[in-house]
Amino acid sequence: MNRTVCNPFLHGFKNRPVKLSAAAGFLWLVLLFINTAVQAQTPRFDQLRERFERGEILNSLFTHDYHDSYTGEQTRTQGEIWIGREKYRVESDQQIMVVDGGISRVYDGIRNRVLISDYVEEEDDFAPSRMLQGVDETYDIVEEEIAGGTVVTLTTDDPFAVFTHVEIRLGEAGLPQVIEARDQVDNILTTRFQEGQFIQPEPGLFEMEPPGDAERIDLRH
Secondary structure: OOOOOOOOOOOOOOOOOHHHHHHHHHHHHHHHHHHHHHHOOOHHHHHHHHHHHOOOEEEEEEEEEEEOOOOOOEEEEEEEEEEOOOOEEEEEOOEEEEEOOOEEEEEEOOOOEEEEEEOOHHHOOOOHHHHHOOHHHHOEEEEEEEOOEEEEEEEOOOOOOOEEEEEEEEEOOOOEEEEEEEEOOOOEEEEEEEEEEEEOOOOOOOOOOOOOOOEEEEOOO
């Protein structure tokens, strides 16, 4: 597989491609399922969350589809993700994004440049810490066992919530298979996971080594 990475977290970068906004929604959903079980009787969710708390990393291929309800436009992003409790790596379509908890690095393969910025979780709508501090407390949560796995449904009437309806399907092993969400204006985001597995963190996983001739733009100064 050719690896590339997209940046959903780069706060303040106004010229990013549209697909990164879709990827942001995708990662929001991934972060959401890490912590939602805190507020409900959801044993399968609890088991999943505990694996992240133990320091394990979820690695998976993904296909993310975004349907714009107003224009009818369909956008698809495919790639690979490594997600831990505080550190993330996403690769997709000639881009690589790495957040190590304090610094965000994004490599744009088309422009051969690296954007470096401070990762300020208070300014990031998708920050993992904000998810873990109770963003989901406005949701009603129902967990249901079905043939081949579990379905967790989250709904809210909160006008400030990003998504009004989220459905997460877990396989028999408790790994996410599909996450589908509807936002406040009826856009639909669907992410499918393939070949997912939990792994132990490896040295260098949340580091970035772009080509030596890549332009470096440091936004921290």
